[in-house]
Amino acid sequence: MTNGQIPKKMRLGSNEDDFYQRLQQQRRSLPIHPARGRLIHEVQRHSSVIVIGETGSGKTTQIPQYLYEAGLHRNAVIAVTQPRRVAAITISKRVAQEKKTELGHLVGYCVRFEDVTTDSTKLKYMTDGMLLREAILDPLLKRYSVVILDEAHERTIHTDVLFGVVKAAQRQRAEQGLKHIKIVVMSATMDVDHFSKYFNNAPVLYLEGRQYPIQVFYSVEHQTDYMFASLVTLFQIHKKEPAQKDVLIFLTGQEEIESAVKSIRDIAKEITGAPNLVVYPLYSSLPSFAQMRVFQPTPEGCRKVVVATNIAETSVTIQGIKFVIDSGMVKAKVYNPNSGLDLLKVVRVAKDQALQRTGRAGREAPGICYRLYTEDEFETFSNTTVPEIQRCNLASVVLQLLAMHITDVAAFDFMDKPSPEAVKKALEQLELLSAVEKRERYKLTPLGRQMAAFPLDPRLSKVILTAKDFQCLEEILTIVSVLSVDSVLFTPPNKQWCHENFIDMRNMKTAQEVRRQLKEICERQELPIQSCGRDTVPIRKCLAAGFFMSAAELQREGEYVTLSTRKVVSIHPSSVLFRCKPGYVLYNELTQTSKCYMRDLCVIDAEWLYDTAPNYFRNKKPGR
DNA sequence: GAGCACTGC
Numbered sequence: 001m002t003n004g005q006i007p008k009k010m011r012l013g014s015n016e017d018d019f020y021q022r023l024q025q026q027r028r029s030l031p032i033h034p035a036r037g038r039l040i041h042e043v044q045r046h047s048s049v050i051v052i053g054e055t056g057s058g059k060t061t062q063i064p065q066y067l068y069e070a071g072l073h074r075n076a077v078i079a080v081t082q083p084r085r086v087a088a089i090t091i092s093k094r095v096a097q098e099k100k101t102e103l104g105h106l107v108g109y110c111v112r113f114e115d116v117t118t119d120s121t122k123l124k125y126m127t128d129g130m131l132l133r134e135a136i137l138d139p140l141l142k143r144y145s146v147v148i149l150d151e152a153h154e155r156t157i158h159t160d161v162l163f164g165v166v167k168a169a170q171r172q173r174a175e176q177g178l179k180h181i182k183i184v185v186m187s188a189t190m191d192v193d194h195f196s197k198y199f200n201n202a203p204v205l206y207l208e209g210r211q212y213p214i215q216v217f218y219s220v221e222h223q224t225d226y227m228f229a230s231l232v233t234l235f236q237i238h239k240k241e242p243a244q245k246d247v248l249i250f251l252t253g254q255e256e257i258e259s260a261v262k263s264i265r266d267i268a269k270e271i272t273g274a275p276n277l278v279v280y281p282l283y284s285s286l287p288s289f290a291q292m293r294v295f296q297p298t299p300e301g302c303r304k305v306v307v308a309t310n311i312a313e314t315s316v317t318i319q320g321i322k323f324v325i326d327s328g329m330v331k332a333k334v335y336n337p338n339s340g341l342d343l344l345k346v347v348r349v350a351k352d353q354a355l356q357r358t359g360r361a362g363r364e365a366p367g368i369c370y371r372l373y374t375e376d377e378f379e380t381f382s383n384t385t386v387p388e389i390q391r392c393n394l395a396s397v398v399l400q401l402l403a404m405h406i407t408d409v410a411a412f413d414f415m416d417k418p419s420p421e422a423v424k425k426a427l428e429q430l431e432l433l434s435a436v437e438k439r440e441r442y443k444l445t446p447l448g449r450q451m452a453a454f455p456l457d458p459r460l461s462k463v464i465l466t467a468k469d470f471q472c473l474e475e476i477l478t479i480v481s482v483l484s485v486d487s488v489l490f491t492p493p494n495k496q497w498c499h500e501n502f503i504d505m506r507n508m509k510t511a512q513e514v515r516r517q518l519k520e521i522c523e524r525q526e527l528p529i530q531s532c533g534r535d536t537v538p539i540r541k542c543l544a545a546g547f548f549m550s551a552a553e554l555q556r557e558g559e560y561v562t563l564s565t566r567k568v569v570s571i572h573p574s575s576v577l578f579r580c581k582p583g584y585v586l587y588n589e590l591t592q593t594s595k596c597y598m599r600d601l602c603v604i605d606a607e608w609l610y611d612t613a614p615n616y617f618r619n620k621k622p623g624r
Numbered sequence: 625g626a627g628c629a630c631t632g633c
Binding site: 111133310388454591594 | 625630631
């Protein structure tokens with residue numbers, strides 16, 4: 001999809017009807033159009049259908065319309081889920097245009113902080129996380145007659161949980177004699193059998209796309225320095241290829257990308273007899289005005305080079321890319337459930353990810369992809385990226401499943417199960433927070449049910465719900481909001497001039513919106529929003545109630561050990577507590593870099609830990 | 625005395 005806006009040129013000199021006619025003509029010329037009848041037929045006959053379509057097939061905009069036009073919505077709502085907010089919003093805008101209706105009526109969207117739907121909305125584009133949240137209130141998804149799960153191959157944690165939730169809703173609605181629900185899974189994967197089997201051997205429809213052929217070249221030898229190799233490759237292309245043929249380079253992170261951009265600009269100055277280069281970095285923490293630069297059309301006689309993270313694999317699509325240079329590396333978060341330790345590590349991509357990168361070269365014309373690894377090396381890459389649900393903390397997901405009355409989470413029908421240890425760990429954490437209790441089975445406590453209403457890590461929900469006992473919810477709402485978004489403190493990549501007051505506006509605005517949302521939920525739960533003034537004790541006691549399992553104790557030698565696993569840790573140099581030596585601290589996060597660092601700290605008294613979790617600390621003896 | 629892949633509720 002493009003950005004869903006109507007190009008200005010199209011509007012000028014043509015009246016509204018012409019515009020609409022042209023849209024309809026475009027619809028009919030999409031590669032998916034000939035499959036319309038078959039698709040409707042299959043969805044009528046089967047309760048679940050898998051649709052495999054390459055990019056550019058038009059499946060995301062057209063299939064929901066086809067089903068609606070065939071009356072398959074049966075006067076209820078067709079939900080179409082997307083992993084990303086922007087996609088949900090822009091696609092719904094496009095479909096509203098095609099349906100010639102105002103957005104929010106027949107066609108609408110629903111993402112966090114924004115619900116553009118009405119009672120008349122029948123085609124509802126939404127994020128997968130949003131539908132999952134709705135399922136907590138209504139596990140049978142009664143408002144929906146069809147659920148379309150798009151981009152299923154991305155296997156986000158939300159999509160994976162939704163697979164099980166919609167499948168269960170389908171079965172239970174049938175058992176209870178309620179109106180049936182159709183499931184359509186749309187994916188670009190080649191692992192079709194896996195999807196089909198999971199959905200009771202659902203039929204598979206293959207759609208043609210509009211992907212142009214791409215030639216793939218591998219390195220002849222193993223590359224020890226992919227940064228260097230990417231520069232060499234770029235300038236080989238640059239010297240022989242005509243201008244306007246743009247290049248996209250995949251590297252791993254901000255620092256690497258900024259340094260590559262600088263090198264490219266420096267080298268380009270020395271080169272004569274080749275087109276001018278315009279070079280742009282692209283990564284998510286880049287301010288959006290800087291991200292937008294990559295969309296500027298390449299000036300006449302120039303070549304555009306974009307050096308990007310994996311943001312350019314799916315989230316950002318750049319027109320005019322002819323060459324892709326793939327380092328074969330990606331920076332990924334590695335989570336260790338036992339130590340609770342996070343670390344960012346540069347690792348090999350999987351084959352599916354390499355394929356996705358390659359595909360970025362053939363969106364408008366045939367392209368070429370240079371892989372900076374040998375074909376033999378490629379063969380050793382794993383086939384698919386491990387689904388998110390198998391590599392992160394499950395506390396939040398398990399709480400949500402319990403809130404949907406799924407009592408045996410370990411036996412839940414996941415397409416790919418998380419490890420039993422990870423589920424056990426999550427249940428233990430929830431038990432420590434008093435969100436669940438173990439009888440014969442784990443059961444949600446009233447506190448746990450309240451916690452599930454918050455779109456937060458359970459530790460943060462617990463902090464909020466503790467605040468009413470300490471009359472400090474006003475302050476806690478702010479602290480929790482800031483803790484639940486990316487850092488609101490801005491570190492300029494080049495430290496020449498600190499004109500932004502070191503505040504990241506985007507993240508600060510998100511924190512504001514989060515606070516507004518959390519406050520609403522608190523008001524609905526009738527929690528009194530009171531302030532404790534300048535006294536920080538009640539605030540820190542609340543934080544202790546949610547984070548007591550993330551506490552560390554100062555040792556005689558001047559270092560810290562965690563109370564949970566006796567791991568040696570240090571205060572991060574960016575903390576205001578660096579060089580201070582408080583006896584006890586709570587931390588939000590452990591990050592392994594040159595040392596194991598605690599981030600986002602709070603000074604506490606050992607006594608508070610006993611007070612808030614006496615059983616947990618009985619054998620750990622902080623301060624005794 | 626430091627180094628921040630990407631999403632989402």
